[in-house]
Amino acid sequence: MSHRVIASLRAVAVVVAVVSLGAIPAVAQTEAPRTAWGQPDLQGVWDFRTITPMQRPERLADQEFLTEEEAANLDQAAVDRNSRLYNQDAERTEAGDNVDSRGRGQAPGSYNQFWIDSGTRTIGTRRTSLIIDPLNGRMPSSTPAGRERAQARREYAREHVSETWVDFSAGVRCILGFNAGPPFTPSAYNNNMQLFQTPDHVVLMTEMVNTARVVPIDGGPHLPEDVRQWSGDSRGHWEGDTLVIETRNFDVKRRWRGTTESMRLVERLTRVDAETLLYEFTVTDPETWTSPWTASVPLRLNPEPMFEYACHEGNYAMPIMLAGARMDEAAAGQP
Numbered sequence: 001m002s003h004r005v006i007a008s009l010r011a012v013a014v015v016v017a018v019v020s021l022g023a024i025p026a027v028a029q030t031e032a033p034r035t036a037w038g039q040p041d042l043q044g045v046w047d048f049r050t051i052t053p054m055q056r057p058e059r060l061a062d063q064e065f066l067t068e069e070e071a072a073n074l075d076q077a078a079v080d081r082n083s084r085l086y087n088q089d090a091e092r093t094e095a096g097d098n099v100d101s102r103g104r105g106q107a108p109g110s111y112n113q114f115w116i117d118s119g120t121r122t123i124g125t126r127r128t129s130l131i132i133d134p135l136n137g138r139m140p141s142s143t144p145a146g147r148e149r150a151q152a153r154r155e156y157a158r159e160h161v162s163e164t165w166v167d168f169s170a171g172v173r174c175i176l177g178f179n180a181g182p183p184f185t186p187s188a189y190n191n192n193m194q195l196f197q198t199p200d201h202v203v204l205m206t207e208m209v210n211t212a213r214v215v216p217i218d219g220g221p222h223l224p225e226d227v228r229q230w231s232g233d234s235r236g237h238w239e240g241d242t243l244v245i246e247t248r249n250f251d252v253k254r255r256w257r258g259t260t261e262s263m264r265l266v267e268r269l270t271r272v273d274a275e276t277l278l279y280e281f282t283v284t285d286p287e288t289w290t291s292p293w294t295a296s297v298p299l300r301l302n303p304e305p306m307f308e309y310a311c312h313e314g315n316y317a318m319p320i321m322l323a324g325a326r327m328d329e330a331a332a333g334q335p
Contacts, residue, residue, distance in 0.1 A: 032241075032271040037199045040241045040271045045306055046299035048184060048279070049119030049191040051078050054295065056129035056137025064137065066126040075121040082120060085113035117189040123298050124276075130186075133282075133294040146288040150258055162325040165318055170254045173318070174311035175230060177208025181256065182231055182247060182265060183281040186297065193299070194306050195269075195277075202236060202243065207306045215245055223249055230254050232265065242270045260287040275301045 033041040051074060056063075066074070123130075129137035142150065160167050171178035179187035184206055192207040205212040217236040227233065233249040247265040250256070256263075263285040270278045277299040284292040312318070 032273050035197060035199075039197070039199070039238065040243070041197065042195050042202070042243060042269055042271055042277060043197045044277075045192055045194045045302040045304065046277050046279075047192055047302040048186050048297050048299050049117065050121070050123045050130075050186050050297070051075075051119050052122045052127060052130055052186075054130045054185065055139060056131065058138075060128050060137075062136065063128055064135070066122065066128055068126070071122045071126045078120040082113060088113070115189060117191070118187065119191070125296075125298065127296070130295040130297055131293055132280075132296045134291070139293050140289040140291040143286070143288060143290055146258060149260075149288075153258070162321055165322065166253075168318075168321070170230065174209055174315065176211060176254055177206055177309070180206035180208045180211050182213065182234075183267060183283070183295070184279075185295075190309055192302060192306055202245075205306070208309055209311055210306075210309055217243070225249065228252075228261065239268075242268050244268050258288055259283075259285045262287045272298070277301070 035041045035043075127137075131137050131139065134140060157167075162168065165173060169178075170176040177190065179185055179191060182204075184193055187208075190206075190208040194205045194207075196203040196205070200216065200218040202215045202217060203212055204215065211231060213231050213234055215234040215236045217238070219237070220235065222235055223229075223233040228249055228251040230251050230253075232247040232251075234245050234247040236243055236245040238244070245265075245267040247267070248263075250259065250261060250263050250265075252259070252261050263283065265284075266282045268278075268280045272278050278296065279299050280294060280296045282292055282294040283289075
């Protein structure tokens with residue numbers, strides 16, 4: 001993450017300058033490139049950072065789009081916040097502080113703003129949410145079974161904080177990145193995806209945990225229903241200039257948004273121009289939500305390479321986390 005700090009600081013300066021100078025003239029879009037074998041060329045490192053929320057804030061009700069002024073104000077507020085946190089005095093943590101992002105200012109014990117790279121602007125569409133269906137910009141209602149599972153998970157977590165490594169999420173265990181999905185969704189840092197392409201395969205590799213998903217586009221069948229994978233089983237095909245990827249056979253242990261093995265994912269990638277890749281995905285899980293939902297994220301071409309994301313390499317942190325839980329149990333007099 002630190003490799004991009006200088007670039008991020010420069011980006012902040014550029015955004016400040018653009019916002020302060022006002023709108024700049026539109027530049028003519030260049031035609032989307034194609035491969036030597038005639039398919040739309042989707043290759044490159046693609047940046048999906050944005051401050052646009054996944055769900056529309058309830059206060060915006062039916063407002064689908066921001067005005068230009070509202071979008072500019074939000075972008076400037078993000079720049080101002082980052083600048084303030086970059087220059088904030090260091091805070092020392094103390095034993096027992098909560099290691100998350102909810103502490104005073106910099107969240108003592110957690111990452112400070114030096115490490116966060118979640119973007120400083122809304123996406124170009126000025127949408128008030130990444131979710132475009134349902135039209136209210138919010139996820140559908142949970143099914144009764146979905147609510148029961150969520151409640152059971154909360155109750156279990158209260159009683160089993162870290163008894164064993166399986167109590168930790170796939171992200172904490174460095175099996176999957178917390179923004180890698182699939183589908184990949186903007187989050188705190190490492191919001192990059194690199195796409196490789198041949199006539200009969202594409203590979204989507206997320207920077208977070210460097211997860212590579214190999215997708216055949218040769219018309220072959222999906223894996224048998226009982227073969228489950230962390231990132232599911234993906235098969236792709238072209239619909240005009242749009243690559244459509246259908247994924248099923250997800251392993252429920254990944255625990256993505258409480259979904260089940262019934263989850264189906266359809267991703268659509270369209271090269272809009274030389275600098276933009278439109279990424280849309282539709283999630284269907286009738287055991288979790290009352291209807292499917294769709295999100296849209298325009299990705300920007302990133303001139304920088306992807307970096308290794310070592311996470312806690314070799315899972316060295318896992319024994320430490322589990323040892324801390326054993327100490328808490330001993331202090332409470334538990335066997």
